[in-house]
Amino acid sequence: MPRRYDAVIAGGSIAGLAFASEAAELGLSVLVAEQHEEIGEPEKCDGLVSLRGLRTLGYLPRTEAVQNRVSTGLIHSPDGRSFAVNATALEVVVLDRSAYDKQVAETARSRGAEVLTGSRVTEVVQGRDEVTATVGGEKVAAAYLVDATGPASAPRSGILPAAKYEIEADWVRERVVEVFPDAQKFPGFFAWVIPFGRHLAKVGAAGMGTNPFKALDAFLSDKPHTVIRKVSAPIYVGGPAPHFVAGRTVFVGESAGQVKPTTAGGIMTSIAGAAMAARRVADAVRSGEPRLLGGYRRDWDAKFVREMKAMLRLRRVFTKMSNRDIETLFNVVATPKIVMKLARGDFDFHASALLGALGVQGLLNVAKLVATSEVRALLSERRAAVSQQSI
Template sequence: MSRTCDVVVAGGSIAGLAFASEAAKLGLSVLVAEEHLEVGEPEKCDGLVSLRGLRRYGYPPGAEVVQDRIDCAVLHSPSGKRFTVNADGLDVVVLDRSAYDKQVAAAAEAAGASIMTGRRVGEVTETGDSVTVKAGDEEVQAKFLVDATGPASSPKHGILPAAKYEVEGEWIREHVVEVFLDARKYPGFFAWVIPFGEHRAKVGAAGRGVSPFRALDGFLEGRSTTVLRKVAAPIYIGGPAQRFVRGRRIYVGESAGQVKPTTAGGIMTSIAGAAAAARWVSSSIHEGRPSLPAGYQKEWEGDFMKEMKAMLRLRGVFEKLSNQDLEGVFSVLAASKLAQKLSKTDFDFHATALLGALGVPGLLRIAGLVASAEVRSLLLER
């Protein structure tokens, strides 16, 4: 069997679905091929997002999709020092990510897009003015292929294996996100607890060169816990890809590296990428100008590149910190008015917010504790 459409989308998760929804609204015929049998499954993501970010791009979640509202975030040092940020005003929620994807899929279908599940995109052949895509046993001809296959296509250097469990336990604090830093247990990343109801949480761990499952089991030792579900999933922390558009292939979401390198959060930034790509692809098709989609990269970078660069620099510093350094940094954080300042910023732009709130005095204090070229480079840029 073979059919034709304007755009075929490989991957029916948040980026692919948001692209399909936006492109269909702009009058394009769009076909999404998702390899799994059900949109949103298997669920990997924890769904921590700011409503502000989702509203900005036109995809606020329905009330039934929101599992929890976050009041505060607590960072723990290796020795147990705490740094707490009040998140009351930040509009941060935890989504049932599977249900959210289904909500966006319904919006895409209502706009006229077709979604085929259980169809893996395989061979792709590019000819002069079209692409031919094998989706399951069907051949689809389109003007463009949108690659929204997530970590399957994202730059390999940025991938870190992670373990995630859904758990129940009396120790879980409702409305409180907790992050545990320890350079020995979770080198280059952390363990996290994201509540999603009374005494329920999505907990996870990742770190360079460690087994994430061993790290997470170690974290749960001594915390009386019932494990409801276990997931192995790679997270992406490598920063945006060099090129979002290659010929008639357009990369959106995680496959374009549109993910925060500090936290690996990518829901909002992927939707933003998908929406921008849909506008540029639509103009390209309507105006008959095949090179136009490349403009989408500039638009996304205009919105996010400053923040992404700040996040990559913070990551550069963070990856070099020993546990002793981390203790020192926690003392600097506690001594400044940082928590108060951060509670009034934007969750999605936390790196520039953090650097701005620390200012030169804070960075100088950290530079005094941590002799690293990365901290010096942060200072030189201020």
């Protein structure tokens, strides 16, 4: 007889580990299987998060998992202009993702979860009453399989290739995150510099139809630096997947598309999605009623659907912009009033924060630049929000 669990989780990164931790706390028997030999390795993520979001979820990092605290976000235009947003109130930090994932794995284990490394999940077979799978060569059975395999299962259309280097360079500003949108060099995305220590930065680039390594090399060509490590990893910007549940398989984290379409940041949203899924799987296990899993999508939508829709709209508008449009957009956004509002906004719900800061007038100005149905939809939603506030 194969060993039997309430849930077997494929993938021991942040979503799989958060699911296991929450489900074990709710009394479920869970097994997490990670294909790599060490939790958190190889590290691909830059680890930029807001402590505010993690605090709400009960996932604050230990001191040793925090590499840096960010004071400023510096946004550069293709022509070399820039504006700075004071990020102190946004509580943005740079995590050592490897250390952070190990911390979450430790909590999951202390709550009773089994965490196996060097164990790939294969040969998944969904039956009517259970799922069977091979985990590192051994057959196991479970009431539910949780797919936390990341981009491997995410909708293909939302994947962008990305390149990331860890570098040492004198020009890195220790607490300043820098973003470089450029429609020609990084179509539909941008290059970024995330400092994680004195003269140390995680530098990356992504774009539609580009070779990200060539784009990143060109970006760094006039900036003296030493490369410490190179990482090739896809990012996901396609928005939530159409289905979070298929039979007895439950998708969490990046495999469910629980990632911000604007920045590809997925740490906070993946933990949130995993926690919601764990509660609904616990209900389904206790009652023997798989239909209760339907509540998972409702929980997600209640918290994120509005923000994700706004992010997807902003992304579509951004991908249509030329460098000239981006320059003009700078004139709209880089005003003291809007920049101050952004500094008081929300790192995790940044689309709502940006739209609130722009207001109806700012969006009218954007509409003059890119007269798309997306901008018109954003404008009418903003007008509706303003009229609701004034009732």
